[in-house]
Amino acid sequence: MRLDPFYLIVDSADWIDRLIPLGVKLVQLRIKDRSDSEIAAEIRRAKATCAAHGATLVINDYWRLAIEEGCDWLHLGQEDLAEADLSAIRAAGLKLGLSTHDPAELSTALAAEPDYVALGPVYPTILKAMRWAPQGLDRISEWKAAAGDVPLVAIGGLTVERLPGVFAQGADSAAVVTDITRNADPEGRTRQWIAATAGQRGRGA
Numbered sequence: 001m002r003l004d005p006f007y008l009i010v011d012s013a014d015w016i017d018r019l020i021p022l023g024v025k026l027v028q029l030r031i032k033d034r035s036d037s038e039i040a041a042e043i044r045r046a047k048a049t050c051a052a053h054g055a056t057l058v059i060n061d062y063w064r065l066a067i068e069e070g071c072d073w074l075h076l077g078q079e080d081l082a083e084a085d086l087s088a089i090r091a092a093g094l095k096l097g098l099s100t101h102d103p104a105e106l107s108t109a110l111a112a113e114p115d116y117v118a119l120g121p122v123y124p125t126i127l128k129a130m131r132w133a134p135q136g137l138d139r140i141s142e143w144k145a146a147a148g149d150v151p152l153v154a155i156g157g158l159t160v161e162r163l164p165g166v167f168a169q170g171a172d173s174a175a176v177v178t179d180i181t182r183n184a185d186p187e188g189r190t191r192q193w194i195a196a197t198a199g200q201r202g203r204g205a
């Protein structure tokens, strides 16, 4: 399975309506601290927009809602994974991405046979406090070797300027929040991300 090399992460269906029509093909809806009914409504809107534009929608954290709303992809962290019902997730046909931050988490993740693993934070991130130091680029090639055929997503502090290093080390996809959502021109920055990942998108079979 190939993942799009540009993996956008946003916290609302408004962002999805704004940026997906520009040509983004892989997006995660990552909403915190809202009620289930509000999140379900956001998922429905996001799903409709992604379907209209041929984009893949990944739901963060809310695995029950992802099942109920008939979604295709889910992302879980290690704490999320410990509480989730993997059999129910798989029975619903959901593809699954998992976060990893150290070798023990990578082993746990690979044992769950995910559809991708994410490594982070590659660089310092301003989005949220993290208990892991920045991993650095070399860690990406270590993870790639260990993950084998499982696609690898790099995340944390990524910018357009940092993409060549991330892909040179073997990442299949680069995930981003603030380089786009806190940019003075989110649409312009999204177009730069699409252009900067075009070579990676066209690679191989």
Ligand SMILES: Cc1ncc(COP(=O)(O)OP(=O)(O)O)c(N)n1
Pocket: 009, 028, 030, 060, 061, 075, 076, 077, 078, 080, 097, 098, 099, 118, 119, 120, 128, 153, 155, 175
């Ligand atoms: C692609 C991707 N990688 C990592 C994360 C982080 O997930 P998690 O560790 O569960 O933290 P929260 O995002 O839920 O705060 C992610 N969401 N997406």
Ligand SMILES: Cc1nc(C(=O)O)sc1CCOP(=O)(O)O
Pocket: 099, 100, 101, 119, 120, 121, 122, 124, 125, 126, 127, 128, 130, 155, 156, 157, 158, 175, 176, 177, 178, 179
């Ligand atoms: C949500 C998240 N998870 C991470 C991890 O390492 O698991 S880093 C991260 C934040 C990504 O945002 P930005 O692109 O703004 O740094």
Ligand SMILES: [Mg+2]
Pocket: 060, 061, 075, 076, 077, 080
């Ligand atoms: Mg989570």
